[in-house]
Amino acid sequence: MRVLLTTEFFLSGQSTHVLDLAIQLQKLGHQTEIIFTGIHTTMFKSYYGPMLRKAGIVHHSTNQRSEINQTIRRFKPDVIHCHSSTIFSFTKNIAKAHRIPFVVTCHGLGFSHPKYQQALEHAQRIIAVGPNAAAELMPVYKDKIVIIPNGVDVDRFKPAKKERKLNVYYVARLDWSKVYALKKLAAAVEQIPNLNLIVVANWQPPLSNAEYIPWQTNIESLLSRANIVAGCGRTAREAMAAGCAVLLLNTRYDGIVDQQAVRDPNLSFSGSLGRCALSQLAHDLGMLAKSRKKLRRLQRFSRAYALEHLSSRTMAEKTAAVYRETVNKFQTQQLRVPFNPHLHGWHISRNNYHINQKRPRF
Numbered sequence: 001m002r003v004l005l006t007t008e009f010f011l012s013g014q015s016t017h018v019l020d021l022a023i024q025l026q027k028l029g030h031q032t033e034i035i036f037t038g039i040h041t042t043m044f045k046s047y048y049g050p051m052l053r054k055a056g057i058v059h060h061s062t063n064q065r066s067e068i069n070q071t072i073r074r075f076k077p078d079v080i081h082c083h084s085s086t087i088f089s090f091t092k093n094i095a096k097a098h099r100i101p102f103v104v105t106c107h108g109l110g111f112s113h114p115k116y117q118q119a120l121e122h123a124q125r126i127i128a129v130g131p132n133a134a135a136e137l138m139p140v141y142k143d144k145i146v147i148i149p150n151g152v153d154v155d156r157f158k159p160a161k162k163e164r165k166l167n168v169y170y171v172a173r174l175d176w177s178k179v180y181a182l183k184k185l186a187a188a189v190e191q192i193p194n195l196n197l198i199v200v201a202n203w204q205p206p207l208s209n210a211e212y213i214p215w216q217t218n219i220e221s222l223l224s225r226a227n228i229v230a231g232c233g234r235t236a237r238e239a240m241a242a243g244c245a246v247l248l249l250n251t252r253y254d255g256i257v258d259q260q261a262v263r264d265p266n267l268s269f270s271g272s273l274g275r276c277a278l279s280q281l282a283h284d285l286g287m288l289a290k291s292r293k294k295l296r297r298l299q300r301f302s303r304a305y306a307l308e309h310l311s312s313r314t315m316a317e318k319t320a321a322v323y324r325e326t327v328n329k330f331q332t333q334q335l336r337v338p339f340n341p342h343l344h345g346w347h348i349s350r351n352n353y354h355i356n357q358k359r360p361r362f
Helices: 012-028 041-055 065-075 087-096 114-122 129-143 176-190 219-225 233-241 280-292 290-311 312-336
Strands: 002-009 032-041 060-062 079-082 102-106 127-128 145-147 168-171 196-201 211-214 228-230 246-247 255-256 346-348 353-356
Touching: 002 012, 002 065, 002 087, 002 255, 012 032, 012 065, 012 233, 012 312, 032 041, 032 065, 060 065, 065 087, 079 312, 087 102, 087 114, 102 114, 102 312, 114 129, 127 129, 127 312, 129 145, 168 176, 168 219, 168 233, 176 196, 176 246, 176 280, 219 233, 228 233, 233 246, 233 290, 246 280, 246 290, 255 280, 280 290
Parallel strands: 002 032, 002 079, 032 060, 079 102, 102 127, 127 145, 168 196, 168 228, 196 211, 228 246
Antiparallel strands: 246 255, 346 353
16 A cells, blocks of 8 residues: 655654654555655754655655645555644645545644644544544544554664663653643652652753753663653653653653553543642652662563553554555545546537546646
8 A cells, every 4th residue: 555644743752653653654565655744853854864764765845736746646645644733734635636535643632623624524534642632523523533542663662771870851842831840840859869850852941950961863772771751642652662660741740650550541641631749749759769679560561561552563553454444435435426527627528529638737
């Protein structure tokens, strides 16, 4: 199957999700290309672009319809899959013009807004990354929704020899909404002897009691050595795959990811449910720092859980199944539609002696 992914690229879990999906689809034998309508970091050229080329994935950076049309005519994708809400409508129009089935992934909440309505109505399938995202869309689009949780490359993210010194790594794409919770984390770490906080982010937050490291492209090498990681979303999944104890922290705190937490059907890696008070950070960190035995047990659980539930290969297999179903259903629907020569770019002469094909204009 030929798959065309469309997205914008930021230093974010959503963007690296698209790269990982493309790589895993390619490994499964699906020819995959990516169109980036915008690339918003200089790191793409030095790191992420070469990563795609190494995996044999062709990518394009353009938001020009004429260039995208040329790519589609050459590549002839079976399905177009959009990941950035900013280009849902743009991708929908392209898919509609080329009569190609269209799939979207909703990477979070807020998609019940009217501005997304036309694109979601046109989509053959809507992939939600979790039950909360699905629940928001279910009343209107229930027949289209498929839940496929995000996955990570468990071969790339795996444990190595852990650091002897206990550090708490906070790893995130920072914005100001997260700073309050981060300050509470820093205050909690200060209460525990021989525990240090290291912030790995896209900019340095206003903290005097934490070490700062700029964003790391090879984050897997850091996580493989880390013992304790605070974060959410993709960071939390990657940290679990790397055998770390994980504290789900975003704008709010959802506690340690342990055997009890994963039994909760409402578990979300977003870290924004607020299942725990921020004041509990000190208690949870103190427990991990006090007993290396408990810490090691939790780290082994993280790795085992990631292998069973968080693999991006499994995610790609489920996504490919959605593509196959979408393409088959779309083709069946097309066969039922009566042929209209004017809609399909054909001109029939008045006396019907000959038929001339006109080049469709997109």
